Amino acid sequence: MDNIDALLDEMEQYARENETPILTEAARPVFLRTLRETLPRRILELGTAIGYSAILALRTLPEAEIVTIERDAAFAETARSFLRRTGYEARAKVLVGAAEALLPTLSGAFDFVFIDAAKSRYPDFWLGVQPLLTSRAVVVADNVLFRGLVEGEGSEAWPKHSYRTMVLQLREYLRLVRSAPGFRTKIFPEGDGMAVSWRNE
Ligand SMILES: C[S@@+](CC[C@H](N)C(=O)[O-])C[C@H]1O[C@@H](n2cnc3c(N)ncnc32)[C@H](O)[C@@H]1O
Structure with a gap:
Protein backbone atom coordinates (compact mmCIF):
# COMPACT_ATOMS: atom_id res chain seq x y z
CA MET A 1 0.00 0.00 0.00
CA ASP A 2 1.45 3.39 -0.96
CA ASN A 3 0.94 6.58 1.04
CA ILE A 4 -1.95 7.64 -1.14
CA ASP A 5 -3.79 4.38 -0.44
CA ALA A 6 -3.35 5.03 3.27
CA LEU A 7 -4.57 8.61 2.85
CA LEU A 8 -7.61 7.44 0.83
CA ASP A 9 -8.41 4.95 3.62
CA GLU A 10 -8.15 7.78 6.14
CA MET A 11 -10.48 9.92 4.00
CA GLU A 12 -13.01 7.08 3.75
CA GLN A 13 -12.97 6.79 7.53
CA TYR A 14 -13.27 10.58 7.90
CA ALA A 15 -16.25 10.54 5.50
CA ARG A 16 -17.95 7.74 7.47
CA GLU A 17 -17.41 9.46 10.82
CA ASN A 18 -18.54 12.86 9.56
CA GLU A 19 -21.30 11.56 7.27
CA THR A 20 -19.70 13.28 4.30
CA PRO A 21 -20.86 11.96 0.93
CA ILE A 22 -17.98 10.73 -1.23
CA LEU A 23 -17.87 8.52 -4.30
CA THR A 24 -19.20 5.15 -3.16
CA GLU A 25 -17.21 1.97 -3.43
CA ALA A 26 -19.78 0.65 -5.94
CA ALA A 27 -19.45 3.69 -8.21
CA ARG A 28 -15.65 3.94 -8.09
CA PRO A 29 -14.89 1.34 -10.81
CA VAL A 30 -17.05 3.17 -13.39
CA PHE A 31 -15.38 6.48 -12.51
CA LEU A 32 -11.86 5.03 -12.66
CA ARG A 33 -12.46 3.00 -15.83
CA THR A 34 -13.86 6.05 -17.63
CA LEU A 35 -10.84 8.12 -16.54
CA ARG A 36 -8.40 5.45 -17.76
CA GLU A 37 -10.20 5.10 -21.09
CA THR A 38 -10.37 8.86 -21.62
CA LEU A 39 -6.94 9.87 -20.29
CA PRO A 40 -7.98 13.50 -19.78
CA ARG A 41 -5.42 16.26 -19.27
CA ARG A 42 -7.84 18.76 -17.74
CA ILE A 43 -10.62 17.67 -15.41
CA LEU A 44 -13.44 19.80 -14.05
CA GLU A 45 -15.31 18.60 -10.98
CA LEU A 46 -18.49 20.11 -9.59
CA GLY A 47 -18.77 19.11 -5.91
CA THR A 48 -15.41 18.57 -4.20
CA ALA A 49 -16.56 17.67 -0.67
CA ILE A 50 -13.31 16.66 1.05
CA GLY A 51 -11.41 15.99 -2.18
CA TYR A 52 -11.72 12.22 -2.31
CA SER A 53 -12.68 11.80 -5.98
CA ALA A 54 -10.26 14.57 -6.98
CA ILE A 55 -7.35 12.76 -5.29
CA LEU A 56 -8.44 9.44 -6.84
CA ALA A 57 -8.41 11.10 -10.28
CA ALA A 98 -21.69 27.71 -6.22
CA ALA A 99 -20.79 25.89 -9.41
CA GLU A 100 -23.66 27.52 -11.32
CA ALA A 101 -22.18 30.95 -10.48
CA LEU A 102 -18.54 30.01 -11.12
CA LEU A 103 -18.94 28.09 -14.40
CA PRO A 104 -19.36 31.23 -16.55
CA THR A 105 -16.13 32.64 -15.06
CA LEU A 106 -14.02 29.63 -16.11
CA SER A 107 -11.97 29.56 -19.25
CA GLY A 108 -10.04 26.90 -21.02
CA ALA A 109 -11.09 23.52 -22.26
CA PHE A 110 -11.78 20.43 -20.17
CA ASP A 111 -11.80 16.93 -21.53
CA PHE A 112 -13.43 15.31 -18.51
CA VAL A 113 -16.20 16.74 -16.31
CA PHE A 114 -17.46 15.08 -13.16
CA ILE A 115 -20.84 16.40 -12.01
CA ASP A 116 -21.36 15.51 -8.36
CA ALA A 117 -22.96 18.57 -6.70
CA ALA A 118 -26.61 19.60 -6.11
CA LYS A 119 -28.75 17.09 -8.02
CA SER A 120 -31.54 19.62 -8.56
CA ARG A 121 -29.02 21.66 -10.59
CA TYR A 122 -27.79 18.93 -12.93
CA PRO A 123 -29.57 20.37 -16.02
CA ASP A 124 -27.99 23.79 -15.30
CA PHE A 125 -24.60 22.15 -14.83
CA TRP A 126 -24.93 20.25 -18.14
CA LEU A 127 -25.77 23.45 -20.00
CA GLY A 128 -23.15 25.46 -18.07
CA VAL A 129 -20.24 23.15 -18.91
CA GLN A 130 -20.98 22.97 -22.66
CA PRO A 131 -18.82 25.99 -23.63
CA LEU A 132 -15.92 24.50 -21.64
CA LEU A 133 -15.77 21.08 -23.32
CA THR A 134 -13.18 19.86 -25.79
CA SER A 135 -14.42 18.15 -28.94
CA ARG A 136 -13.82 14.70 -27.40
CA ALA A 137 -14.89 15.45 -23.83
CA VAL A 138 -16.61 13.03 -21.48
CA VAL A 139 -19.15 14.18 -18.91
CA VAL A 140 -19.82 11.87 -15.97
CA ALA A 141 -22.70 12.55 -13.59
CA ASP A 142 -23.16 10.63 -10.34
CA ASN A 143 -26.43 9.70 -8.59
CA VAL A 144 -28.57 10.10 -11.71
CA LEU A 145 -30.87 7.20 -10.72
CA PHE A 146 -31.24 8.51 -7.17
CA ARG A 147 -32.45 5.54 -5.11
CA GLY A 148 -34.27 4.07 -8.12
CA LEU A 149 -36.75 6.97 -8.13
CA VAL A 150 -35.69 8.54 -11.44
CA GLU A 151 -36.60 5.83 -13.95
CA GLY A 152 -37.25 2.13 -14.28
CA GLU A 153 -39.16 -0.18 -12.02
CA GLY A 154 -40.31 1.54 -8.83
CA SER A 155 -40.16 5.05 -10.27
CA GLU A 156 -43.77 5.18 -11.53
CA ALA A 157 -45.24 6.86 -8.42
CA TRP A 158 -45.14 10.65 -8.24
CA PRO A 159 -42.03 11.32 -6.09
CA LYS A 160 -42.71 12.38 -2.51
CA HIS A 161 -42.46 16.08 -1.79
CA SER A 162 -38.96 16.16 -0.26
CA TYR A 163 -37.41 14.51 -3.34
CA ARG A 164 -39.68 15.90 -6.05
CA THR A 165 -37.52 18.71 -7.41
CA MET A 166 -34.42 16.54 -7.37
CA VAL A 167 -36.08 13.59 -9.11
CA LEU A 168 -37.72 15.78 -11.76
CA GLN A 169 -34.45 17.60 -12.42
CA LEU A 170 -32.55 14.31 -12.72
CA ARG A 171 -35.15 13.13 -15.26
CA GLU A 172 -34.59 16.38 -17.13
CA TYR A 173 -30.82 15.78 -16.98
CA LEU A 174 -31.24 12.34 -18.56
CA ARG A 175 -33.54 13.76 -21.22
CA LEU A 176 -30.98 16.49 -22.02
CA VAL A 177 -27.98 14.19 -22.29
CA ARG A 178 -29.84 11.57 -24.33
CA SER A 179 -31.05 14.15 -26.82
CA ALA A 180 -27.81 16.19 -27.00
CA PRO A 181 -26.47 16.24 -30.55
CA GLY A 182 -22.96 14.82 -30.83
CA PHE A 183 -23.11 12.87 -27.55
CA ARG A 184 -23.67 9.21 -26.75
CA THR A 185 -24.80 8.47 -23.19
CA LYS A 186 -24.81 5.28 -21.18
CA ILE A 187 -26.32 4.97 -17.71
CA PHE A 188 -24.40 2.61 -15.44
CA PRO A 189 -26.57 1.27 -12.59
CA GLU A 190 -23.65 0.90 -10.17
CA GLY A 191 -24.01 2.81 -6.90
CA ASP A 192 -26.75 5.38 -7.32
CA GLY A 193 -26.47 5.41 -11.11
CA MET A 194 -23.78 7.08 -13.16
CA ALA A 195 -24.40 8.73 -16.54
CA VAL A 196 -21.41 8.77 -18.88
CA SER A 197 -21.77 11.03 -21.92
CA TRP A 198 -19.10 10.75 -24.61
CA ARG A 199 -18.80 13.52 -27.14
CA ASN A 200 -18.20 12.78 -30.82
CA GLU A 201 -17.30 9.14 -30.61
C1 LIG B 1 -21.48 14.11 -3.18
S1 LIG B 1 -20.52 15.42 -2.57
C2 LIG B 1 -19.08 15.40 -3.59
C3 LIG B 1 -18.23 14.19 -3.38
C4 LIG B 1 -16.92 14.20 -4.11
N1 LIG B 1 -17.08 14.45 -5.52
C5 LIG B 1 -16.26 12.85 -3.90
O1 LIG B 1 -16.69 11.88 -4.55
O2 LIG B 1 -15.34 12.77 -3.10
C6 LIG B 1 -21.37 16.82 -3.16
C7 LIG B 1 -20.73 18.14 -2.79
O3 LIG B 1 -21.27 19.15 -3.61
C8 LIG B 1 -21.35 20.35 -2.86
N2 LIG B 1 -22.33 21.20 -3.54
C9 LIG B 1 -23.69 21.11 -3.49
N3 LIG B 1 -24.24 22.01 -4.30
C10 LIG B 1 -23.23 22.70 -4.89
C11 LIG B 1 -23.18 23.74 -5.84
N4 LIG B 1 -24.29 24.28 -6.32
N5 LIG B 1 -21.97 24.18 -6.23
C12 LIG B 1 -20.83 23.63 -5.73
N6 LIG B 1 -20.81 22.64 -4.82
C13 LIG B 1 -22.00 22.17 -4.40
C14 LIG B 1 -21.74 19.90 -1.48
O4 LIG B 1 -21.39 20.86 -0.51
C15 LIG B 1 -20.98 18.58 -1.35
O5 LIG B 1 -19.74 18.79 -0.72
Missing part, protein backbone atom coordinates in the same frame (compact mmCIF):
# COMPACT_ATOMS: atom_id res chain seq x y z
CA LEU A 58 -5.01 12.73 -9.78
CA ARG A 59 -3.51 9.49 -8.56
CA THR A 60 -4.93 7.58 -11.52
CA LEU A 61 -3.66 10.13 -14.06
CA PRO A 62 -0.26 11.55 -13.09
CA GLU A 63 -0.31 14.06 -15.98
CA ALA A 64 -3.77 15.45 -15.30
CA GLU A 65 -4.85 18.69 -13.66
CA ILE A 66 -8.15 19.28 -11.91
CA VAL A 67 -10.29 22.32 -11.20
CA THR A 68 -12.83 21.39 -8.55
CA ILE A 69 -15.67 23.58 -7.26
CA GLU A 70 -17.16 23.36 -3.77
CA ARG A 71 -19.89 25.57 -2.33
CA ASP A 72 -19.05 24.85 1.31
CA ALA A 73 -15.93 26.73 2.43
CA ALA A 74 -15.16 24.32 5.29
CA PHE A 75 -15.27 21.31 2.94
CA ALA A 76 -13.03 23.14 0.47
CA GLU A 77 -10.50 23.83 3.24
CA THR A 78 -10.55 20.18 4.31
CA ALA A 79 -10.03 19.14 0.68
CA ARG A 80 -7.06 21.50 0.38
CA SER A 81 -5.48 20.10 3.51
CA PHE A 82 -5.86 16.51 2.27
CA LEU A 83 -4.48 17.56 -1.13
CA ARG A 84 -1.40 19.12 0.51
CA ARG A 85 -0.60 15.69 1.95
CA THR A 86 -0.64 14.04 -1.49
CA GLY A 87 1.97 16.16 -3.21
CA TYR A 88 -0.60 16.72 -5.99
CA GLU A 89 -1.60 20.23 -4.92
CA ALA A 90 0.17 21.92 -7.85
CA ARG A 91 -2.18 20.00 -10.18
CA ALA A 92 -5.35 20.90 -8.27
CA LYS A 93 -7.28 24.12 -7.93
CA VAL A 94 -10.13 24.14 -5.39
CA LEU A 95 -12.58 26.97 -6.05
CA VAL A 96 -15.10 27.98 -3.40
CA GLY A 97 -18.57 28.96 -4.53
Whole structure:
Protein backbone atom coordinates (compact mmCIF):
# COMPACT_ATOMS: atom_id res chain seq x y z
CA MET A 1 0.00 0.00 0.00
CA ASP A 2 1.45 3.39 -0.96
CA ASN A 3 0.94 6.58 1.04
CA ILE A 4 -1.95 7.64 -1.14
CA ASP A 5 -3.79 4.38 -0.44
CA ALA A 6 -3.35 5.03 3.27
CA LEU A 7 -4.57 8.61 2.85
CA LEU A 8 -7.61 7.44 0.83
CA ASP A 9 -8.41 4.95 3.62
CA GLU A 10 -8.15 7.78 6.14
CA MET A 11 -10.48 9.92 4.00
CA GLU A 12 -13.01 7.08 3.75
CA GLN A 13 -12.97 6.79 7.53
CA TYR A 14 -13.27 10.58 7.90
CA ALA A 15 -16.25 10.54 5.50
CA ARG A 16 -17.95 7.74 7.47
CA GLU A 17 -17.41 9.46 10.82
CA ASN A 18 -18.54 12.86 9.56
CA GLU A 19 -21.30 11.56 7.27
CA THR A 20 -19.70 13.28 4.30
CA PRO A 21 -20.86 11.96 0.93
CA ILE A 22 -17.98 10.73 -1.23
CA LEU A 23 -17.87 8.52 -4.30
CA THR A 24 -19.20 5.15 -3.16
CA GLU A 25 -17.21 1.97 -3.43
CA ALA A 26 -19.78 0.65 -5.94
CA ALA A 27 -19.45 3.69 -8.21
CA ARG A 28 -15.65 3.94 -8.09
CA PRO A 29 -14.89 1.34 -10.81
CA VAL A 30 -17.05 3.17 -13.39
CA PHE A 31 -15.38 6.48 -12.51
CA LEU A 32 -11.86 5.03 -12.66
CA ARG A 33 -12.46 3.00 -15.83
CA THR A 34 -13.86 6.05 -17.63
CA LEU A 35 -10.84 8.12 -16.54
CA ARG A 36 -8.40 5.45 -17.76
CA GLU A 37 -10.20 5.10 -21.09
CA THR A 38 -10.37 8.86 -21.62
CA LEU A 39 -6.94 9.87 -20.29
CA PRO A 40 -7.98 13.50 -19.78
CA ARG A 41 -5.42 16.26 -19.27
CA ARG A 42 -7.84 18.76 -17.74
CA ILE A 43 -10.62 17.67 -15.41
CA LEU A 44 -13.44 19.80 -14.05
CA GLU A 45 -15.31 18.60 -10.98
CA LEU A 46 -18.49 20.11 -9.59
CA GLY A 47 -18.77 19.11 -5.91
CA THR A 48 -15.41 18.57 -4.20
CA ALA A 49 -16.56 17.67 -0.67
CA ILE A 50 -13.31 16.66 1.05
CA GLY A 51 -11.41 15.99 -2.18
CA TYR A 52 -11.72 12.22 -2.31
CA SER A 53 -12.68 11.80 -5.98
CA ALA A 54 -10.26 14.57 -6.98
CA ILE A 55 -7.35 12.76 -5.29
CA LEU A 56 -8.44 9.44 -6.84
CA ALA A 57 -8.41 11.10 -10.28
CA LEU A 58 -5.01 12.73 -9.78
CA ARG A 59 -3.51 9.49 -8.56
CA THR A 60 -4.93 7.58 -11.52
CA LEU A 61 -3.66 10.13 -14.06
CA PRO A 62 -0.26 11.55 -13.09
CA GLU A 63 -0.31 14.06 -15.98
CA ALA A 64 -3.77 15.45 -15.30
CA GLU A 65 -4.85 18.69 -13.66
CA ILE A 66 -8.15 19.28 -11.91
CA VAL A 67 -10.29 22.32 -11.20
CA THR A 68 -12.83 21.39 -8.55
CA ILE A 69 -15.67 23.58 -7.26
CA GLU A 70 -17.16 23.36 -3.77
CA ARG A 71 -19.89 25.57 -2.33
CA ASP A 72 -19.05 24.85 1.31
CA ALA A 73 -15.93 26.73 2.43
CA ALA A 74 -15.16 24.32 5.29
CA PHE A 75 -15.27 21.31 2.94
CA ALA A 76 -13.03 23.14 0.47
CA GLU A 77 -10.50 23.83 3.24
CA THR A 78 -10.55 20.18 4.31
CA ALA A 79 -10.03 19.14 0.68
CA ARG A 80 -7.06 21.50 0.38
CA SER A 81 -5.48 20.10 3.51
CA PHE A 82 -5.86 16.51 2.27
CA LEU A 83 -4.48 17.56 -1.13
CA ARG A 84 -1.40 19.12 0.51
CA ARG A 85 -0.60 15.69 1.95
CA THR A 86 -0.64 14.04 -1.49
CA GLY A 87 1.97 16.16 -3.21
CA TYR A 88 -0.60 16.72 -5.99
CA GLU A 89 -1.60 20.23 -4.92
CA ALA A 90 0.17 21.92 -7.85
CA ARG A 91 -2.18 20.00 -10.18
CA ALA A 92 -5.35 20.90 -8.27
CA LYS A 93 -7.28 24.12 -7.93
CA VAL A 94 -10.13 24.14 -5.39
CA LEU A 95 -12.58 26.97 -6.05
CA VAL A 96 -15.10 27.98 -3.40
CA GLY A 97 -18.57 28.96 -4.53
CA ALA A 98 -21.69 27.71 -6.22
CA ALA A 99 -20.79 25.89 -9.41
CA GLU A 100 -23.66 27.52 -11.32
CA ALA A 101 -22.18 30.95 -10.48
CA LEU A 102 -18.54 30.01 -11.12
CA LEU A 103 -18.94 28.09 -14.40
CA PRO A 104 -19.36 31.23 -16.55
CA THR A 105 -16.13 32.64 -15.06
CA LEU A 106 -14.02 29.63 -16.11
CA SER A 107 -11.97 29.56 -19.25
CA GLY A 108 -10.04 26.90 -21.02
CA ALA A 109 -11.09 23.52 -22.26
CA PHE A 110 -11.78 20.43 -20.17
CA ASP A 111 -11.80 16.93 -21.53
CA PHE A 112 -13.43 15.31 -18.51
CA VAL A 113 -16.20 16.74 -16.31
CA PHE A 114 -17.46 15.08 -13.16
CA ILE A 115 -20.84 16.40 -12.01
CA ASP A 116 -21.36 15.51 -8.36
CA ALA A 117 -22.96 18.57 -6.70
CA ALA A 118 -26.61 19.60 -6.11
CA LYS A 119 -28.75 17.09 -8.02
CA SER A 120 -31.54 19.62 -8.56
CA ARG A 121 -29.02 21.66 -10.59
CA TYR A 122 -27.79 18.93 -12.93
CA PRO A 123 -29.57 20.37 -16.02
CA ASP A 124 -27.99 23.79 -15.30
CA PHE A 125 -24.60 22.15 -14.83
CA TRP A 126 -24.93 20.25 -18.14
CA LEU A 127 -25.77 23.45 -20.00
CA GLY A 128 -23.15 25.46 -18.07
CA VAL A 129 -20.24 23.15 -18.91
CA GLN A 130 -20.98 22.97 -22.66
CA PRO A 131 -18.82 25.99 -23.63
CA LEU A 132 -15.92 24.50 -21.64
CA LEU A 133 -15.77 21.08 -23.32
CA THR A 134 -13.18 19.86 -25.79
CA SER A 135 -14.42 18.15 -28.94
CA ARG A 136 -13.82 14.70 -27.40
CA ALA A 137 -14.89 15.45 -23.83
CA VAL A 138 -16.61 13.03 -21.48
CA VAL A 139 -19.15 14.18 -18.91
CA VAL A 140 -19.82 11.87 -15.97
CA ALA A 141 -22.70 12.55 -13.59
CA ASP A 142 -23.16 10.63 -10.34
CA ASN A 143 -26.43 9.70 -8.59
CA VAL A 144 -28.57 10.10 -11.71
CA LEU A 145 -30.87 7.20 -10.72
CA PHE A 146 -31.24 8.51 -7.17
CA ARG A 147 -32.45 5.54 -5.11
CA GLY A 148 -34.27 4.07 -8.12
CA LEU A 149 -36.75 6.97 -8.13
CA VAL A 150 -35.69 8.54 -11.44
CA GLU A 151 -36.60 5.83 -13.95
CA GLY A 152 -37.25 2.13 -14.28
CA GLU A 153 -39.16 -0.18 -12.02
CA GLY A 154 -40.31 1.54 -8.83
CA SER A 155 -40.16 5.05 -10.27
CA GLU A 156 -43.77 5.18 -11.53
CA ALA A 157 -45.24 6.86 -8.42
CA TRP A 158 -45.14 10.65 -8.24
CA PRO A 159 -42.03 11.32 -6.09
CA LYS A 160 -42.71 12.38 -2.51
CA HIS A 161 -42.46 16.08 -1.79
CA SER A 162 -38.96 16.16 -0.26
CA TYR A 163 -37.41 14.51 -3.34
CA ARG A 164 -39.68 15.90 -6.05
CA THR A 165 -37.52 18.71 -7.41
CA MET A 166 -34.42 16.54 -7.37
CA VAL A 167 -36.08 13.59 -9.11
CA LEU A 168 -37.72 15.78 -11.76
CA GLN A 169 -34.45 17.60 -12.42
CA LEU A 170 -32.55 14.31 -12.72
CA ARG A 171 -35.15 13.13 -15.26
CA GLU A 172 -34.59 16.38 -17.13
CA TYR A 173 -30.82 15.78 -16.98
CA LEU A 174 -31.24 12.34 -18.56
CA ARG A 175 -33.54 13.76 -21.22
CA LEU A 176 -30.98 16.49 -22.02
CA VAL A 177 -27.98 14.19 -22.29
CA ARG A 178 -29.84 11.57 -24.33
CA SER A 179 -31.05 14.15 -26.82
CA ALA A 180 -27.81 16.19 -27.00
CA PRO A 181 -26.47 16.24 -30.55
CA GLY A 182 -22.96 14.82 -30.83
CA PHE A 183 -23.11 12.87 -27.55
CA ARG A 184 -23.67 9.21 -26.75
CA THR A 185 -24.80 8.47 -23.19
CA LYS A 186 -24.81 5.28 -21.18
CA ILE A 187 -26.32 4.97 -17.71
CA PHE A 188 -24.40 2.61 -15.44
CA PRO A 189 -26.57 1.27 -12.59
CA GLU A 190 -23.65 0.90 -10.17
CA GLY A 191 -24.01 2.81 -6.90
CA ASP A 192 -26.75 5.38 -7.32
CA GLY A 193 -26.47 5.41 -11.11
CA MET A 194 -23.78 7.08 -13.16
CA ALA A 195 -24.40 8.73 -16.54
CA VAL A 196 -21.41 8.77 -18.88
CA SER A 197 -21.77 11.03 -21.92
CA TRP A 198 -19.10 10.75 -24.61
CA ARG A 199 -18.80 13.52 -27.14
CA ASN A 200 -18.20 12.78 -30.82
CA GLU A 201 -17.30 9.14 -30.61
C1 LIG B 1 -21.48 14.11 -3.18
S1 LIG B 1 -20.52 15.42 -2.57
C2 LIG B 1 -19.08 15.40 -3.59
C3 LIG B 1 -18.23 14.19 -3.38
C4 LIG B 1 -16.92 14.20 -4.11
N1 LIG B 1 -17.08 14.45 -5.52
C5 LIG B 1 -16.26 12.85 -3.90
O1 LIG B 1 -16.69 11.88 -4.55
O2 LIG B 1 -15.34 12.77 -3.10
C6 LIG B 1 -21.37 16.82 -3.16
C7 LIG B 1 -20.73 18.14 -2.79
O3 LIG B 1 -21.27 19.15 -3.61
C8 LIG B 1 -21.35 20.35 -2.86
N2 LIG B 1 -22.33 21.20 -3.54
C9 LIG B 1 -23.69 21.11 -3.49
N3 LIG B 1 -24.24 22.01 -4.30
C10 LIG B 1 -23.23 22.70 -4.89
C11 LIG B 1 -23.18 23.74 -5.84
N4 LIG B 1 -24.29 24.28 -6.32
N5 LIG B 1 -21.97 24.18 -6.23
C12 LIG B 1 -20.83 23.63 -5.73
N6 LIG B 1 -20.81 22.64 -4.82
C13 LIG B 1 -22.00 22.17 -4.40
C14 LIG B 1 -21.74 19.90 -1.48
O4 LIG B 1 -21.39 20.86 -0.51
C15 LIG B 1 -20.98 18.58 -1.35
O5 LIG B 1 -19.74 18.79 -0.72
